[in-house]
Structures are given as structure tokens and as C-alpha cells.
Amino acid sequence: MRLDKRVFGLSLLLVAIIVVPVAIDPDRGKQALDAVLGFLTGKFGWLYLWFAVAVAGLLIWLAFSKYGKIKFGGAKDKPEFSTLSWISMIFTAGIGGGLMYWGVIEWAYYYDDPPMGAESRSVAAADWATAYPLFHWGITAWALFCLPALALSYVYHVRKQQTLRLSDACRGVIGDRADGWLGRLIDVLFIFGLIGAAGTSLGLEVPVVSASISSVTGVERGVALDIAVIVAWTALFGASVFLGLQKGLKRLANLNVWLAGALGVFILIAGPTVFIIDTFTNSVGFMLQNIVHMSFYTDPVAASGFEEDWTIFYWGWWIAYAPFVGLFVAKISKGRTIRGMIGAMCIGGSLGCWVAFALLGNTGLFYEIKNMVSVADLVTQEGDTAGIMAVMSNLPLGGVALLAFVVLLVIFLATTLDTAAYTMASAASKELPRDADPARWHRVFWAVVLASVSVVLMYAGGLDTLQTLSIVTAFPLIFVLTLVLISFRRWLVADAKKTSEQEEPERVTTE
Numbered sequence: 001m002r003l004d005k006r007v008f009g010l011s012l013l014l015v016a017i018i019v020v021p022v023a024i025d026p027d028r029g030k031q032a033l034d035a036v037l038g039f040l041t042g043k044f045g046w047l048y049l050w051f052a053v054a055v056a057g058l059l060i061w062l063a064f065s066k067y068g069k070i071k072f073g074g075a076k077d078k079p080e081f082s083t084l085s086w087i088s089m090i091f092t093a094g095i096g097g098g099l100m101y102w103g104v105i106e107w108a109y110y111y112d113d114p115p116m117g118a119e120s121r122s123v124a125a126a127d128w129a130t131a132y133p134l135f136h137w138g139i140t141a142w143a144l145f146c147l148p149a150l151a152l153s154y155v156y157h158v159r160k161q162q163t164l165r166l167s168d169a170c171r172g173v174i175g176d177r178a179d180g181w182l183g184r185l186i187d188v189l190f191i192f193g194l195i196g197a198a199g200t201s202l203g204l205e206v207p208v209v210s211a212s213i214s215s216v217t218g219v220e221r222g223v224a225l226d227i228a229v230i231v232a233w234t235a236l237f238g239a240s241v242f243l244g245l246q247k248g249l250k251r252l253a254n255l256n257v258w259l260a261g262a263l264g265v266f267i268l269i270a271g272p273t274v275f276i277i278d279t280f281t282n283s284v285g286f287m288l289q290n291i292v293h294m295s296f297y298t299d300p301v302a303a304s305g306f307e308e309d310w311t312i313f314y315w316g317w318w319i320a321y322a323p324f325v326g327l328f329v330a331k332i333s334k335g336r337t338i339r340g341m342i343g344a345m346c347i348g349g350s351l352g353c354w355v356a357f358a359l360l361g362n363t364g365l366f367y368e369i370k371n372m373v374s375v376a377d378l379v380t381q382e383g384d385t386a387g388i389m390a391v392m393s394n395l396p397l398g399g400v401a402l403l404a405f406v407v408l409l410v411i412f413l414a415t416t417l418d419t420a421a422y423t424m425a426s427a428a429s430k431e432l433p434r435d436a437d438p439a440r441w442h443r444v445f446w447a448v449v450l451a452s453v454s455v456v457l458m459y460a461g462g463l464d465t466l467q468t469l470s471i472v473t474a475f476p477l478i479f480v481l482t483l484v485l486i487s488f489r490r491w492l493v494a495d496a497k498k499t500s501e502q503e504e505p506e507r508v509t510t511e
Helices: 005-024 028-064 083-095 096-114 124-138 139-158 166-179 182-215 221-241 245-270 273-296 310-332 338-369 375-382 383-391 397-426 442-510
Strands: none
Touching: 005 028, 005 182, 005 442, 028 139, 028 273, 028 310, 028 338, 028 383, 028 442, 083 245, 083 310, 083 338, 083 397, 096 182, 096 273, 096 338, 096 375, 096 383, 096 397, 124 273, 139 166, 139 245, 139 310, 139 338, 139 442, 166 182, 166 310, 166 442, 182 221, 182 310, 182 383, 182 442, 221 442, 245 273, 245 338, 245 397, 273 338, 310 397, 310 442, 338 375, 338 383, 375 383, 383 397, 397 442
């Protein structure tokens, strides 16, 4: 289990090129990142949209095709994890605390500044505000996660590739160059993108935890408290990733699901039950009615910037996370089928996210329209953290609900980050045996890197800088995932043809 010095060193160098200038001169560093962001979204924003639609379309076709029944592994291979644990690990690895964070207040941004020319805080704005989160966290988003998961599972369990790296999923196009400099470059881009996405998640959610601790204990919110929270968080997911898949990640994932279920049932019963269900029903129909327009919306005439601030940001975030989720899902999916994986991720993952937005987001919208709490004003004037805390605190047993929410947020993100550290360590290990884990020090090291990046960016420019990093790091991965898509298709066609040729003589002999 040796260290791959090229992948390890180049990954750190690339991260340093982005992070160090921002840390030394936050203003100029942020300006540089904004310039890159402006170029990418202005010139290539359409590429993010088309790529996401193409991947979703491919997976819908694949699920209903003859390839859907292909099993990852031999005919007698059984799944390593129970279906509940498997889906729990996929779900918590994929969305982390981001779902909890945005689930409460994403609607408020759309309600205050809606797309499609709708009037601010109108009925139409409310319709868009409850539909867009379902779109951004729905089937298209999960399809971006599922593509590399399918390709990597296939090459690892069906074609018996000995290593498990993003470059291995590109072998159908680049061949043995996956073992050379091109393959190492792809793996470096994978780590770079993941640090951008995971660092964004950690940086977004630390203020929520800090503010909650401050409100309960009376400790003043400041840099010291934020750093203490990050240190504690790093220790938690560092310990989990140190223990490995079975003892650490699996247990955290199962705990996540049970805690989330308990909090969800409480909100459904104690909150505005009928409004939650009615609004969710309406938003699903509204989204399905407008999904084509939402998928291709660029607003070129009014140039509101909505798709750049939100849809492209989200697709960038999901693309940056996708290779990491794919590597992790491939590791735990022996014995599953292509159709089963698409169903678990695209349908199961979407439904899980939709339920969270229905419970958390619709509760906040209810407080807003009933003039109980002006959540939209709080988000606009005081920030996301204030809006999140107001929604949770105004539930019955608000203090307990807020505490449960924060605990769940911490565990959710810890699961995602320790999975990220695990897969980065795998990518930067040389000739890692199939059933072996990366070195423990190596896993913990990447956990510390993730925490360090989030601290620097959080204090350099806050939310804007973190969002910018996600979009920038995702851009090169669009081209890498295109190679993954082409490779996967080639393997499916070639192996199906080979199987057909082998079966034909047997059929003739039998007759």
C-alpha cells in the first residue's frame, strides 16, 4: 500500500495554487476566482446544462435497456451490505450536511428573487421556490452521481480491474495510458474537484453549528468557536475514516438514517402537517410540468443570472462530488445490478432529498406566509444561519428540535467527509489491493486537508468563494466524465457482443 507520489504531490500543489493566494490576499484572491467563474459561466454555462441532461437521458435509457440486468460480479456473488445499509451509505456519502443546510432555507432565496420573471414574494414565486429545490436535488442531480458509479462498478466487479481509480473508468477510451501520466492527471483532477466540493460543504455548515452552540451555551460566536467546531468535526470524521468501512462509515450512515427519520416524523406531526403535504404535492406537479424549461433555462434576454447562481452552481457541485461518490459506491456495490443501482440512486436518492425539502423547507415557507417568522428577511439581512435557526427554533420544543438538527447536521457531514478522505487516500495510493484499505495515516491526512481548505476559504470570502470553487473545480471533470461515459458504453457493447458470440455455438450444438 505505497503512496503514489505523483498523484499525492500534484494534488496538493494544485490545491495550494488556488488556496494560498486566497489566504495571503483574500480580496485579490477572491477577485481572481470571480474572474475565472465569470469566464466559465459566461462562456460555458450552457455546457453544464447540456451535460447534465445528456447524462440523465442516458441513465433513463440504460435502466430500461437489456443492459439493466447486468450484475456487478459473478452470478453467485452476494451483496456485502444489506439493502438498507447500502442505500444509507450511498445517500449519506452523496449529500452530507448540504441537504440539511439548504433544505431549510433554499426556498427563501427563490421566493425573494424568483426565476422566470416572477414577481418577488408572489404566489408564482412561492411555486418556483418549492419546485426548484426538488429539481436541483432530483433525478438529474443524482444521475450525475450515478454515471461514474456505474462505470467504476462495472470495470471493478465485471472486468476485474485490480485498482479502483477514476482513471480506470476511462480505460475504454484511453487504454493503457490510464497507467501513465494521463491517468495520473485524471486522478489529480478528481482529488482537486472533491476538495472543492467537500470544502464547500464544511465551510457552509460550520457557522450553523457555531451559532447553535452560541445560542445554547452563551459562548460568543467568533473565529475561536468556529475553529473549535472544525477541529471537533475533523476529529469525528477522522476517527470514523480511521476505523474503515465496516466499523466507521457503515455505522455512521445507519445512525444518520435513523436520526433523520426520527426528526422527520417529529416535524411532520408537530409542524404544519397539511400544509407540508399539500405544498409538496403541488411542487412535485409544478416541477414535472416545467422540468424541460428548468433544465435548459439560461435567461439570455433578461440576464438575471439565476441559472449561474443556482443551477450551474448545483450542477458544478454534483459533478465535483460525482467521481468520489462513484468510487465509494463501486467499492460497496458487489452483487448489485445496473438497474438496481440506477433505481437506488436516481429514485431513492431523489425521494430522500424531496422528503427533506418537503419537511424542512415547507415548514419555513409556512412560517413566512402566515407572518409567524419572516424567514426570507432573516436570510437576506442576517444570513443563512439566522434563517435556519429561526425555522427550527419555532417548532414545538424548538430548543430540542434545533439540537437534534445540529447533531444530525454534524453526523451527516462527518459521514460525507470521511468517505471523501477514504476515496482520496485510495486514489493517491499505488497498487492498492482489491480488498485492502488505504493506510490509516493517509486517510486522516486528507481529512485534515479538507478541514484546512474550508477554514481558509470560509474566512477569505465566505459563501461566494466556496460556491465559486465548486464550479471552477467541476469544469475539467465534465470532460473526464465524458470519457467515463464513452468508456462505459464501449464496454457494454463489446461485452454484450462477446457474450452473444459465445452463446451462438452453444445454441447450435444443442439443436
